[in-house]
Amino acid sequence: MLHPRRSAQDVLQCDLCKTVPQSRCEPCNVDLCNACVGKHISDLSKIHNVMSSLQRKSTPSYPKCPKHANKHSELYCEKCDIPVCSTCASEKHRGHNLCEVLENISSNLEELETRIYPRYEKMVSDLQTEKDELQTNYGKLITATDQQGEVLHREITAIVDQRKSDIEKIKNKHRAVLDKNTDEITNRITELKKIIEDLKKILNTKDASLISTYKSKNGEFRQLPPKVQVTSPSFSPSKIDKDHLNKMFGSMSSLSIITEKQGYTSKSPEAISFPPVKPLLDEPRLTASIDTGYGCRLRSVSCLSENKVWTCGDNKIMKLLNLQGTQLTSIQTESGDTPEDITVTQDGDLVYTDYNNKTVNLVKNKQIQTVITLQGWIPDILLKWIPFRRQRWTPRYVCNTSSGDLLVTMISDDRKQSKVVRYSGAKEKQTIQFDEQGQPLFSSGGYKYINENRNLDICVADIAAKAVVVVNQSGKLRFRYTGHYSNTKKSFTPVGITSDSQSHILTADWYNDCIHILDQDGQFLRYIQNCQLRRPLGLCVDIRDNLLVAEDTGYLKKIQYL
Incomplete structure (x- = not known):
């Protein structure tokens, strides 16, 4: 412990002759060389306890009580969290939990080494484990997102394929209707050709028997056969509602950051939410x-x-x-x-x-x-x-x-x-x-x-x-x-x-x-x-x-x- 009149930069000196000290009187709080020890203890008005430097290294050096000059603070008040001397303990710390200073330090050291420090190490280990698992856990999210995307792609592909199949069926039906109408008209054309040939034959041969049996069919063919009109279907794509599509795809919960301190939990403003945060309007x-x-x-x-x-x-x-x-x-x-x-x-x-x-x-x-x-x-x-x-x-x-x-x-x-x-x-x-x-x-x-x-x-x-x-x-x-x-x-x-x-x-x-x-x-x-x-x-x-x-x-x- 430094002398109160010395700074950390001062060379240690005998308080009586200013030479290098070999001893110290603890009650008087002075450093002494060997030659000055006898002179110092000759003052019988005080109690002296002179120890050599070797003794002091093996004996606990308690701090001086700031209120009682001749006392050392050998005790520790756990309630007030300060070292106290025996006089202070009996006067102002009566009823408080007291222990020996070094015992308190030893107890604190034991707690730090056996209880507190291992908990800090475990927290670091847990955090490292959590960091090591980030890639795996977020990889699962990405995989789930890809899988959901594949599901939607398959559904959309199935819808597209079904629509194409429907279109092909409608096209074939359209073609069948046109083919039937074509066949009907073609048959009528064949009949017309036969009638025209017969009429030409009558005119060329002027056969009276043919003329007498002739009956005009012009009236029958004057009215054209019905022509089927088929309107092709049209496709009206629905407007894609991105909000609805996003909702249909699925939602992601927020990244919740909760800090636990002294048994209480509180949210961190750093938490990320999906969708982005929307602040409240000042005036709805x-x-x-x-x-x-x-x-x-x-x-x-x-x-x-x-x-x-x-x-x-x-x-x-x-x-x-x-x-x-x-x-x-x-x-x-x-x-x-x-x-x-x-x-x-x-x-x-x-x-x-x-x-x-x-x-x-x-x-x-x-x-x-x-x-x-x-x-x-x-x-x-x-x-x-x-x-x-x-x-x-x-x-x-x-x-x-x-x-x-x-x-x-x-x-x-x-x-x-x-x-x-x-x-x-x-x-x-x-x-x-x-x-x-x-x-x-x-x-x-x-x-x-x-x-x-x-x-x-x-x-x-x-x-x-x-x-x-x-x-x-x-x-x-x-x-x-x-x-x-x-x-x-x-x-x-x-x-x-x-x-x-x-x-x-x-x-x-x-x-x-x-x-x-x-x-x-x-x-x-x-x-x-x-x-x-x-x-x-x-x-x-x-x-x-x-x-x-x-x-x-x-x-x-x-x-x-x-």
Whole structure:
């Protein structure tokens, strides 16, 4: 330890005679040569402990206590993280965890060598392993992309070959029609030639018998035989919708970079997403307002294409409209009851739920097929007499998933339970009803619009619970969003729910005439307000991330917010 009056560049000297020291008095903190040791210890007013340089190298040199000049800091306070002397320990560090300084250092060294350092080495090893696997993992993505491309190429080649085959068949039929017409006319020509020859023979021979039997056939041939006119078919190529083609090819999930620190995780802004990030507009814009003709209570909307949407309201008719408000077609429910909710499949078919007859139905080529049928309804008064019977359920709201499954929210006939069921066709694949503690995830009543987010989370707008409930693909609760009251006057009333290409979750707040936009982790981002919204109900987002809002007023609003 350096003398307090010396710098690191000073030559060590005896504090009494300035010669080279061979010893040091630790309590007095002075360096001494051999000749000055006797003079120094002659001062009996102090306690001395003179050690030679060799002794000092083998004896721990504790730091001097800054508050007690005659004390050394031989102890270490773990709470305050500082060396202390025995006096400080008894005065200001009473009750703190104390240990010997060198013991603390030894303990720290052991922890560094046996626990901390190996963990750092393992992290580096894991990162190196991950880097080594990059080529393999991303090679699989490229292979999957190539395979999907080959599948599409084969499909397109098959379509082209089929069209060519159809063209060849039509051409052969066209030729056959022309050949038949040619044969008919050729036969008539042969007859004409024979008649002409006969007439010439009569004129040349002037045979009276031939003249007497002659009958003119000019009238018969004056009217020409019918000539068949065949129009060749034409080909009208459809305009290639790149967005639809890209969606049909398949989607790629985002590169998610999550940093774990002290048990908490946070997203990195360096994460790469597909498609590219679209920032929120400072002021969302109303770009269309369409009177759907339902009068009021427009329940739900689902996009068929960029300019076509299916709608349903408080009657038995479901309408396909364009965004100019023109009705393109309509479908009446098979039961004649009002549909509870609608969605559009990846193949462009309409699906609707029928609350009264407990069915989920598919509309394909204007033909209705019942895909899912639940057990019939039992009056509440009878349920208590037949407790051994299984609980019966009624389908309510529905959405199509990226995998082609259907997610259906259901309510029990006794109105005490709710759940979400995943179907593949008519087969039940998954039921989501309780959390890990066995508590219900959803309230027992009210609207429960449902949507699958881009990250495959299942999002339910639970109006009775005044919350958006989000679970992951396996049904484990991720979060509940219960509103953001910075700019609303009434309680949060979530109804319609949808999501966009950025994995934003959008939910309609019926009482507050606005839309809440959340990120995929449930953090509030902003409101959509001031777009002439009045009692919004159903929501959907088109392929360009425009928001379609079905209002309780019967109007459909189109809003640009990205």
